[in-house]
Amino acid sequence: MVDVAIMMVSGDYEKMYMGVVTAIGYAASGNKIYMFFTMDALRALTEENEKIVLPNAKPLKYYLENLMDMAGEDLEITACELGMKVKGIEKLAYPVKIGGVSEFALKSGEAKIVLVF
Numbered sequence: 001m002v003d004v005a006i007m008m009v010s011g012d013y014e015k016m017y018m019g020v021v022t023a024i025g026y027a028a029s030g031n032k033i034y035m036f037f038t039m040d041a042l043r044a045l046t047e048e049n050e051k052i053v054l055p056n057a058k059p060l061k062y063y064l065e066n067l068m069d070m071a072g073e074d075l076e077i078t079a080c081e082l083g084m085k086v087k088g089i090e091k092l093a094y095p096v097k098i099g100g101v102s103e104f105a106l107k108s109g110e111a112k113i114v115l116v117f
Helices: 013-028 039-045 060-074 081-087 101-110
Strands: 004-008 033-037 075-080 097-099 113-116
Touching (some): 004 013, 004 101, 013 039, 013 060, 033 039, 039 060, 039 075, 039 081, 060 075, 075 081, 075 101
Parallel strands (some): 004 113, 033 075, 075 097
């Protein structure tokens, strides 16, 4: 069972940061987290995440890897197969699951909290 389901859609840097930082907060509170990355937010899962930087912050890669380390097995990340095709993404920087939006529908249906960034 998932406590928090997060759909990451936007490629806006602030939204990508807030989605990941929010997940870190929930992970620190002992919650099981499911994150579904699609469309422009898929860039967070590519080598490009080193170049995604907000002023006075570390690169998004730092926060994403911090989340992965902190949450461990309580974090499940899925990259949207259709989104990868639409955006021409063939390679991801992390060994995450590739799936469809139907999986997000299933996971979010059982979650206590559903967020979209």
